[in-house]
Amino acid sequence: MIKVLVADSHPIVQKGLESFFKASTEIDIVGSASTTTELFDFLSSNTPDLILLEMDIPEVNGITALRKLKKDFPDVRVLMFSAQAEDVYAVSTLRAGAHGYISKTAELSLLQEAIVKVAGGNMFITNELAQRLAFDESTNKPRKYFRRLSTREVEVLKLLSAGKRNKQVAEELGLNEKTVSTYKARLMRKLNVDNMVDMLQQARALELF
Template sequence: MIKLLIADNHPIIRKGLELLLSSSSNIDIVGSVNDGEEILEFVKNNEVDIILTEVNFPKLNGLTVLRYLKNDYPDIKTIIFSGEPEEVYAINAIKAGAYGYVSKTVNIITISEAITKVYEGGIYLSNELTQQIAFGTRTNKSGRFYKKLSTREAEVLKLLTVGKKNKEISKELDINEKTVSTYKARLMRKLKVNNLVDLVNQAKLSEQV
């Protein structure tokens, strides 16, 4: 049986996934948690094979959690289950340590298939994104926008777009404030803006494309 941990800050999504996946013959739901901090606390004391998790959390965002898991729990495999555009975050999530990226628009069969594939050693991405990677193409502006960024830069930008301050970002990513400022300057240079407001606005607009 695949020991699955579900993580999402919306109770209705967690409960819905529990109900839908509980009928699977090969999946055992061992827990359900609310945010990134609870993920790390849960895996300290419980055996988990796969984590199905949102990327946006009020406490400890999903990309940061991936870093901790990759270093401290390399046997646990993570699938990002998110409403964020796949083109924007999937590749950076894989780079950060995820084994799959599943959109919240898919059906339960696709979710089950992704969990099984990752458990068996594969990586799950949608057919559309897999073809784009294979042929070196992108279908929209947001993919090109985020392709310019390293995983850490995307992580810092994500925290900036939800209103985090330098001090909060440095604490969450375990880096000093000067390093956060360096990343901000690098982001503005790469994305050709002159201030933080324009940087955040451009990021949000690109996610909507």
């Protein structure tokens, strides 16, 4: 049986997945965590095979939590589980060490397939995403800019779009304020805007945050 920890802040998601996989002969939901504190508390005394990690889990963002997981628990497989834009965050989380990415809008059968595939030592992204990443670079769609961003740049943009100031972003990511300012300048250059208002409006218009 694949032992899975569900790290998601929504009780209905936790209970729904527990109920769905209760009769499974392949997957066993061994615990749930609603925050990153609960996540790491669980891991201090338990070793699941796979963590289903919500991108927006409270306390620190999912990419920051993923970095810590990869450092402290390198043998645990991580499948990101998110309502955020797939072709933006999938790339960033895979770069940060995730073994797969699946949308919360996916069918449960696809989620089951993803868990089995990732637990078996493979990577998982949807066929649709793979095709977009492979063939959509020549289009003029604004979203293509976001695939040029580094994982850290995506983290900074996400926190800025949540209304956090440079000092708060720096504290959460373990950076200094000058470094955050440097990231902001890079973001504006890469996204082809010349001010913070346009940068954040573009991110929100594309439903990234």
